[in-house]
Amino acid sequence: MSAAVSSRLPVFPWDKLAPYKSTAAAHPDGIVDLSVGTPVDPVPDLIQQALVAAADSPGYPTVWGTAELRDALTGWVERRLGAISVAHENVLPVVGSKELVAWLPTQLGLGAGDKVAYPRLAYPTYEVGARLCGAEPVVYDDPTELDPAGLKLIWLNSPSNPTGRVLSKDELTRIVAWAREHDVLVFSDECYLELGWDAEPVSVLHPDVCGGTYEGIVAVHSLSKRSNLAGYRAAFIAGDAAVLAELLLIRKHGGMMTPAPVQAATVAALGDDTHVAEQRTRYADRRAALRAALEAHGFRIEHSEASLYLWATRDEPCWETVAYLAELGILVAPGDFYGPAGDRFVRVAFTATDERVEAAVKRLS
Numbered sequence: 001m002s003a004a005v006s007s008r009l010p011v012f013p014w015d016k017l018a019p020y021k022s023t024a025a026a027h028p029d030g031i032v033d034l035s036v037g038t039p040v041d042p043v044p045d046l047i048q049q050a051l052v053a054a055a056d057s058p059g060y061p062t063v064w065g066t067a068e069l070r071d072a073l074t075g076w077v078e079r080r081l082g083a084i085s086v087a088h089e090n091v092l093p094v095v096g097s098k099e100l101v102a103w104l105p106t107q108l109g110l111g112a113g114d115k116v117a118y119p120r121l122a123y124p125t126y127e128v129g130a131r132l133c134g135a136e137p138v139v140y141d142d143p144t145e146l147d148p149a150g151l152k153l154i155w156l157n158s159p160s161n162p163t164g165r166v167l168s169k170d171e172l173t174r175i176v177a178w179a180r181e182h183d184v185l186v187f188s189d190e191c192y193l194e195l196g197w198d199a200e201p202v203s204v205l206h207p208d209v210c211g212g213t214y215e216g217i218v219a220v221h222s223l224s225k226r227s228n229l230a231g232y233r234a235a236f237i238a239g240d241a242a243v244l245a246e247l248l249l250i251r252k253h254g255g256m257m258t259p260a261p262v263q264a265a266t267v268a269a270l271g272d273d274t275h276v277a278e279q280r281t282r283y284a285d286r287r288a289a290l291r292a293a294l295e296a297h298g299f300r301i302e303h304s305e306a307s308l309y310l311w312a313t314r315d316e317p318c319w320e321t322v323a324y325l326a327e328l329g330i331l332v333a334p335g336d337f338y339g340p341a342g343d344r345f346v347r348v349a350f351t352a353t354d355e356r357v358e359a360a361v362k363r364l365s
């Protein structure tokens with residue numbers, strides 16, 4: 001068995017955290033696991049009901065989704081992102097956004113000699129996607145400073161995982177203009193867009209950013225975080241109709257269909273703002289409690305104006321901080337999981353129950 005493809009990929013970093021997880025788990029009051037951004041609160045009732053109501057789905061779903069789903073996607077993109085004139089051709093469901101991030105460069109036909117760029121500190125799957133197709137991964141501080149030669153795809157991620165940083169409307173506008181001028185495709189991963197705390201995140205599809213047309217730009221949205229649907233695998237992309245038509249064709253051949261009950265659940269989730277507001281309140285309270293406790297304990301928090309994370313440092317190597325907090329029974333992610341530039345930070349997720357967050361706060365006080 002040849003390992004030609006997996007050998008291109010970075011070492012799966014989470015294995016390195018296992019010994020610290022054991023240390024934290026040995027705490028008499030149990031582990032507080034703040035290392036992964038996985039939702040812990042229930043799937044809202046109206047979404048569960050929609051899933052159950054569509055349980056009798058014996059036929060194959062389509063890759064493009066039902067007409068109801070496409071209506072829900074276009075409606076939400078217009079209503080929530082402020083985009084204008086969004087048609088069915090401008091939306092495409094995907095099977096969770098990680099799948100899309102990992103396989104997009106392959107589906108775009110990129111390979112050796114092409115470059116895929118993403119932020120210096122980033123969700124690791126952007127690099128994985130570049131490596132899977134044999135393209136060259138390139139990191140940036142400001143994408144408009146990149147050499148456009150061979151550059152085929154720029155990933156934006158605002159709000160950012162891991163830093164929580166938000167790109168302003170002006171920055172987004174400048175980046176989109178530069179990318180269009182140099183004929184580089186922009187994919188903007190906006191899965192934390194509805195989780196802004198000290199900043200109001202803006203979509204790349206907003207007319208002030210893109211001028212109301214979508215050539216060369218696609219936004220990526222996920223219901224995992226905003227609707228507690230990580231287990232359902234519900235996400236979609238919206239933007240350039242030509243890019244989406246090509247992806248639809250390829251994904252049809254590849255069988256990348258969102259299950260029919262999940263399509264129905266997505267329609268229900270995008271039609272309701274109440275559960276999103278309620279979930280935001282839960283996260284806002286947990287964030288405030290953890291932030292205050294970490295700062296009182298001597299941590300410095302940078303960025304973190306949005307998303308589900310606090311980007312925190314004790315001005316020491318990140319693994320020392322991981323080890324220190326593990327002794328208190330608190331598990332966090334080392335910043336170097338997101339790039340070498342993060343090696344003095346840890347990422348503290350506030351996706352834990354109120355009870356576990358309270359336990360962490362007590363241990364830090």
Ligand SMILES: Cc1ncc(COP(=O)(O)O)c(C=O)c1O
Pocket residue numbers: 037096097098099101123157160161189191222223224230234235
């Ligand atoms: C920046 C970013 N993009 C994409 C994803 C993938 O989300 P999902 O596959 O659940 O849609 C995550 C998950 O943590 C993320 O942080």
